[in-house]
Amino acid sequence: MVQFRSAAGERPVRLSEETRLFAWESLNGKYGRELNASDHLTLSRKDTQGLSAYQIYDLLISKIAREAPVRVIPGEMLAGSATLKAASRHIIPVLYEDGEMIMPGVSHTTLGFDRVLREGIDRYEQRVRERLKQECTPKQREFLLSLLHVIDAMHVWHSRYMEAISDLEEREALKNVPFQPARSFREGLQSLWFTFSFTRLMGNWPGIGKIDRMLEKLYQADKASGRITEDQARELLAHFFIKGCEWVTLDVCGSGDGQHYQNIVLSGLDAEGHETAGDVTRLILEVVEELPIGDYPIAVRMRPDSPAWLMEMVARVMRHGSGVCSLYNENLVIKSLEEYHYPHEEAVEFANDGCWEVQIPGKTRFRYKPMDAYILLQRDVLHLFDKEKVDYPCFDDLLKACFDAMDKDMEKFHRMADSEYDQDRPAGVFALLEDGCIEKAKDYFGGGPVYNVYSPHYGGLPDMANALIAIRTAVYEQKILTLSEYVEILRRDWEGAEPFRRRQEALKGYFGNDSNEADELCGLLVKHFIDLARSVHIRNGILRPPGISTFGRQIDWKDCRGAHAQGKKSGEILSGNLNPAPGTDRETATAIIRSHCSADLSRLTCGTALDIKLDPSCARGEEGLAGIQALIRGFLALGGFFMQIDVIDNSVLLDAREHPEKYPTLAVRISGWSARFVTLDENWQRMIIERTAMGNL
Amino acid sequence: MQGIVTNIQRLCLHDGPGLRTTVFLKGCPLRCRWCHNPETQLIRPQPLVHTEKCLGCGACESACPQGCHRMEGVRFDSARCVFCLKCARVCPAGAIEICGETWEPGPLAEALVRDKPFFGESGGVTLSGGEPTMQADFVLALMDELRSRGVNAALETCGAFPKELLEDLLIRTDHFLWDVKDTDPKRHLQNTGYPLEPILENLRMACAAGADVCVRGIIINGVNAEREHARRLGALARDAGAKDVRLLRFHPYYSAKLVRIGRPGEAMGQEYMPSDETMADLEQAMRHEFSFRA
Structure with missing residues (x-):
C-alpha cells in the first residue's frame, strides 16, 4: 500500500490505492521524464x-x-x-x-x-x-x-x-x-x-484562481441529485493535483524542476459578505493533507472569524510541511484594494498572479519590477564601491540620504513604467481569457485587460534597517569609530576587524526580534517606499501598487552587494521578502510575525510574504495543531498580509543535500511556490537551510 | 521591587494550555541531580560562557580575580566564582553572557504579553524557573500585572514553598504545573536535597482549595523509572484531586548548559533517558491508578 508520511507523522488515507499510486509515480518523475522525449x-x-x-x-x-x-x-x-x-x-x-x-x-x-x-x-x-x-x-x-x-x-x-x-x-x-x-x-x-x-x-x-468557488455549486447540485459522492469528488480533485505534477522530473533546475506550480486560491468572502468555503474547499485540503504535493500551492483567504473547521484544516495541512498551504489576511487585502480605488465587488474577487502578488483575476495584466533597495544604501549612500568620502554628521542625515536615494530610484521606476510597459506582441491565448480584451479589441499587452498593473517591488528593506541599526549603534551612539572608518572596514570586507565584526553581528536589536527600534526603522523605510510608489496611482493607464518581495533574488543579489554593516561578509544571502535575514532572528516565530506586521501593510496593495519555518517537533500532536492555529490567529490580528508556514526538519534537509536519492519527493516552500528540495541548486538549498527554524519546546 | 530572570521563551506549547510565553526566574531550593535548568538554581546573576563565540583573546582570564577562566582545557570552572561578572564585562566578542537580568514587575509583564494576539482563549504566560516562589513577592506582583493585562498565568512549581504563601498564589494562579520529582521520600531527599512531605502537603492544600493542578513527574532511568513510582504518582495526584497528571522524560540535552555555567562533568548521560517503551509502560501504570476511583 502506498502511504505518505511527513516529519509530523503519518498522513491520513482517504483516497483509493490507485490514486495514491498515480500520485507516487507522478511525484517520482515518471510522467515528467516521459516528456523529455517531446x-x-x-x-x-x-x-x-x-x-x-x-x-x-x-x-x-x-x-x-x-x-x-x-x-x-x-x-x-x-x-x-x-x-x-x-x-x-x-x-x-x-x-x-x-x-x-x-x-x-x-x-x-x-x-x-x-x-x-x-x-x-x-x-x-x-x-x-x-x-x-x-x-x-x-x-x-x-x-x-x-x-x-x-x-x-x-x-x-x-x-x-x-x-x-x-x-x-x-x-x-x-x-x-x-x-x-x-x-x-x-x-x-x-x-x-x-x-x-x-x-x-x-x-x-497562468494562475488558476478560486477553484472552490468555481466548483462548489456544481458539486452541491450533483450531490443532491445523487450523481456524485464525496469520495468520488475527492478522487477527481486528487487527479487534478496529480496532473499538476506532470512536468516533475526530479532534475536539478535552479529554483526547482519544471512544474505546474501555479497558485490556487481558496475560501473567502463574496460580494455579499458570505463565506464561500464549502465542501469543495474541505475536499481539496483533504487531498493535500494526504498527498505530499506542493503543486499547486494553495493560498487560503482567512479572517479572524473564518470558520473554525477551516482554520483547523489549514493547520492540519500545514503541519505536514511541503509548504503547500499559505494564507492571506483577506480583510486587510480587501481593504487595501478598496483603498486603492478598486470597486468592492472587484476587491472581494481577489486572487493572485499564480504566485502571491495580489490581483483581480481574469481582468488584470500584471507586471512587476523587482528592485534591490539595500544596494541603494551600499552604493549611493555609503559609497562602498567607490572611494568617495562619507560623512553624515548625525544619524538623521544618514537616514535622509537613504530616503533621497529611494526617491531617485522610484522616480526612475515611474519614468520607466511610463515608457516600457507595453510590449506590443501577440498573446491571444491569454487575451482570450482576460475580460476587456475582446470588448476593446486590444491584446493582453496592448491595454486590453480591465486593469493594467506595473508593480514596483522592493527587496532588502530589512537588511537596510539592520545595517542602519548597526551603524547607529557603533557610530552615533557608542561612538566606537567614525562612519568613514566603518565604511573603510566594509570596503576591506571586514579584514583585520574580526572582533568588531562579531560584536556587530551579535547585536540583539535586528529586524525579526520584535525589537521596537528595528521594527520602527524598517517600518519607516517601508512607509517611505509605499508613499513613493503610490505618489503615482495611475498614469498612462497603468496602476502601480507597491509590493515587497525578493522571490529568491537575494541569492543573485549577494554577488552585487559588498560587506554588510550588520557583521556579515560579502557574499552572504540576506533577507527574503519582508523576512528577517538568516541568523539575525534569535527569537521565535511570534517575534518574527510581530516584526513583520509592525509596518502598515494595509497600504502595500500588491502584497508581501512572510516565510515561517517551523521545526516538526512544534507541529506534532494536538499541541502542534493548536500552535499553528495560534500563529495564524496572531498573524491575522496583527495585520499581516500573506504568510507561508513550512514545517521542516533541518537535519533532514542537510541529509537530503548529501543523499538526494533518499528524498526524491521532499517538498519545501520557496516563496510563492514549493519545489522538491533535491531539485534545487546549491544556492537555493542553502537559502532554505539557512532560513531560521523556530519554535520552543 | 525587582526580580531576576534568566530567560523569556515564546511560542511554548508544552508549558500549560495553549500557546504560552514562559519566563524563567532565578533561584531554587532544590538541587536535583538531573536539573535541566541549572543556570536557574542560584538566585544571583552569574556568567554564562559561550565558548563557540570565544576569540581566545584572554581578556576574561586576565580580568577574573579567582582564576576561573582558562584558554585551554576546561575553559570555565565556576567552583571559585564570586560572581563579580568582570569577565562578562570585558569580553569583546559577547561570548560571556550575564545570566540573570533584573526586571520590575510592570515592564516584565509588558514584555511577556507581547504575544497576547497569539494566546487566544487558552494561552497565556507561564512562570517557571528555578522555583519561581523563591522570589515570592515579585511573583505575586507579576501575576497581578498579568491579570491587569487580561492574561492568564500558569505557575510551574516544585511545590517547595512556605505554606503561608499558598493563599496568595491560589487567587492569582490559573493553572499549576506541579512537578513532583519523586514519590519515594528517601530518594526525593537524597536526589534533590529537599524533603518530599511539605511539597505534597502544599499540593493537597492547593487541590483542596479547587486549584487547577496538573501533576508532573520526571522519569529517569536508574532513579525512578519503575511502575511502583508511576502508580504512586497516579494515586497521589488522584487522592489530592489534581485535574491531570503527566510523565516527563528525562533527557540529557542540558549538559551544554552545565558547561556554560562552569560545572562540566556533572551531567547525567544518555543512559538515564527512558525508552519509548518504558515511558508507555509507566504511563499506562500511572494512568490506570489516576483514573481508578474507589
Whole structure:
C-alpha cells in the first residue's frame, strides 16, 4: 500500500490505492521524464519569413494543436496534458531548427477560468465575432482574428483527445467542455484542467484562481441529485493535483524542476459578505493533507472569524510541511484594494498572479519590477564601491540620504513604467481569457485587460534597517569609530576587524526580534517606499501598487552587494521578502510575525510574504495543531498580509543535500511556490537551510 | 521591587494550555541531580560562557580575580566564582553572557504579553524557573500585572514553598504545573536535597482549595523509572484531586548548559533517558491508578 508520511507523522488515507499510486509515480518523475522525449516542435526560418507577428503567433499555436503529442494515461480521470516540455521554460514550444526561441510565453496573471466554466468557449467565439462586426482598425481586426485562431486550435486539440480517449466516462466528461458551460462537477473540473493545460501547452504560466468557488455549486447540485459522492469528488480533485505534477522530473533546475506550480486560491468572502468555503474547499485540503504535493500551492483567504473547521484544516495541512498551504489576511487585502480605488465587488474577487502578488483575476495584466533597495544604501549612500568620502554628521542625515536615494530610484521606476510597459506582441491565448480584451479589441499587452498593473517591488528593506541599526549603534551612539572608518572596514570586507565584526553581528536589536527600534526603522523605510510608489496611482493607464518581495533574488543579489554593516561578509544571502535575514532572528516565530506586521501593510496593495519555518517537533500532536492555529490567529490580528508556514526538519534537509536519492519527493516552500528540495541548486538549498527554524519546546 | 530572570521563551506549547510565553526566574531550593535548568538554581546573576563565540583573546582570564577562566582545557570552572561578572564585562566578542537580568514587575509583564494576539482563549504566560516562589513577592506582583493585562498565568512549581504563601498564589494562579520529582521520600531527599512531605502537603492544600493542578513527574532511568513510582504518582495526584497528571522524560540535552555555567562533568548521560517503551509502560501504570476511583 502506498502511504505518505511527513516529519509530523503519518498522513491520513482517504483516497483509493490507485490514486495514491498515480500520485507516487507522478511525484517520482515518471510522467515528467516521459516528456523529455517531446521537448518542442520546430519550424524553419523561411516558414516565418514575411509574416506579421500575429501570423507567426497563429502559426505556432495551430502547429502545436495539430502536432504536439496527445497523452492519455491509463486510469487518469481528467483528459488533457501540456505535452511539450519546452513550455515549462516560459516559451512557446515551437523553436527554429537551430534551437532559437521564436516567441516567449506569458505569465503572472490568473486567467478567467471561472468564466470559461460558466459560459463555455463557444460564447467567447460569439463575443469575438460580434466585436468583429463593430468598427475595428486593421490591427484590432488582426488581433480578433488571432483569437479565433486560438479557439480553432482548442477545437483541434480537443478533437484529437476525443479520438484518443477510449474510456467512456472520460470521453463523456470531455465531450462538451470547455466549449459549453460545465453542467456537472466532473465537467467543471475537466473544463478547468483542459483549458489550463492548453494555456500551459502554449508556453504560458497562468494562475488558476478560486477553484472552490468555481466548483462548489456544481458539486452541491450533483450531490443532491445523487450523481456524485464525496469520495468520488475527492478522487477527481486528487487527479487534478496529480496532473499538476506532470512536468516533475526530479532534475536539478535552479529554483526547482519544471512544474505546474501555479497558485490556487481558496475560501473567502463574496460580494455579499458570505463565506464561500464549502465542501469543495474541505475536499481539496483533504487531498493535500494526504498527498505530499506542493503543486499547486494553495493560498487560503482567512479572517479572524473564518470558520473554525477551516482554520483547523489549514493547520492540519500545514503541519505536514511541503509548504503547500499559505494564507492571506483577506480583510486587510480587501481593504487595501478598496483603498486603492478598486470597486468592492472587484476587491472581494481577489486572487493572485499564480504566485502571491495580489490581483483581480481574469481582468488584470500584471507586471512587476523587482528592485534591490539595500544596494541603494551600499552604493549611493555609503559609497562602498567607490572611494568617495562619507560623512553624515548625525544619524538623521544618514537616514535622509537613504530616503533621497529611494526617491531617485522610484522616480526612475515611474519614468520607466511610463515608457516600457507595453510590449506590443501577440498573446491571444491569454487575451482570450482576460475580460476587456475582446470588448476593446486590444491584446493582453496592448491595454486590453480591465486593469493594467506595473508593480514596483522592493527587496532588502530589512537588511537596510539592520545595517542602519548597526551603524547607529557603533557610530552615533557608542561612538566606537567614525562612519568613514566603518565604511573603510566594509570596503576591506571586514579584514583585520574580526572582533568588531562579531560584536556587530551579535547585536540583539535586528529586524525579526520584535525589537521596537528595528521594527520602527524598517517600518519607516517601508512607509517611505509605499508613499513613493503610490505618489503615482495611475498614469498612462497603468496602476502601480507597491509590493515587497525578493522571490529568491537575494541569492543573485549577494554577488552585487559588498560587506554588510550588520557583521556579515560579502557574499552572504540576506533577507527574503519582508523576512528577517538568516541568523539575525534569535527569537521565535511570534517575534518574527510581530516584526513583520509592525509596518502598515494595509497600504502595500500588491502584497508581501512572510516565510515561517517551523521545526516538526512544534507541529506534532494536538499541541502542534493548536500552535499553528495560534500563529495564524496572531498573524491575522496583527495585520499581516500573506504568510507561508513550512514545517521542516533541518537535519533532514542537510541529509537530503548529501543523499538526494533518499528524498526524491521532499517538498519545501520557496516563496510563492514549493519545489522538491533535491531539485534545487546549491544556492537555493542553502537559502532554505539557512532560513531560521523556530519554535520552543 | 525587582526580580531576576534568566530567560523569556515564546511560542511554548508544552508549558500549560495553549500557546504560552514562559519566563524563567532565578533561584531554587532544590538541587536535583538531573536539573535541566541549572543556570536557574542560584538566585544571583552569574556568567554564562559561550565558548563557540570565544576569540581566545584572554581578556576574561586576565580580568577574573579567582582564576576561573582558562584558554585551554576546561575553559570555565565556576567552583571559585564570586560572581563579580568582570569577565562578562570585558569580553569583546559577547561570548560571556550575564545570566540573570533584573526586571520590575510592570515592564516584565509588558514584555511577556507581547504575544497576547497569539494566546487566544487558552494561552497565556507561564512562570517557571528555578522555583519561581523563591522570589515570592515579585511573583505575586507579576501575576497581578498579568491579570491587569487580561492574561492568564500558569505557575510551574516544585511545590517547595512556605505554606503561608499558598493563599496568595491560589487567587492569582490559573493553572499549576506541579512537578513532583519523586514519590519515594528517601530518594526525593537524597536526589534533590529537599524533603518530599511539605511539597505534597502544599499540593493537597492547593487541590483542596479547587486549584487547577496538573501533576508532573520526571522519569529517569536508574532513579525512578519503575511502575511502583508511576502508580504512586497516579494515586497521589488522584487522592489530592489534581485535574491531570503527566510523565516527563528525562533527557540529557542540558549538559551544554552545565558547561556554560562552569560545572562540566556533572551531567547525567544518555543512559538515564527512558525508552519509548518504558515511558508507555509507566504511563499506562500511572494512568490506570489516576483514573481508578474507589
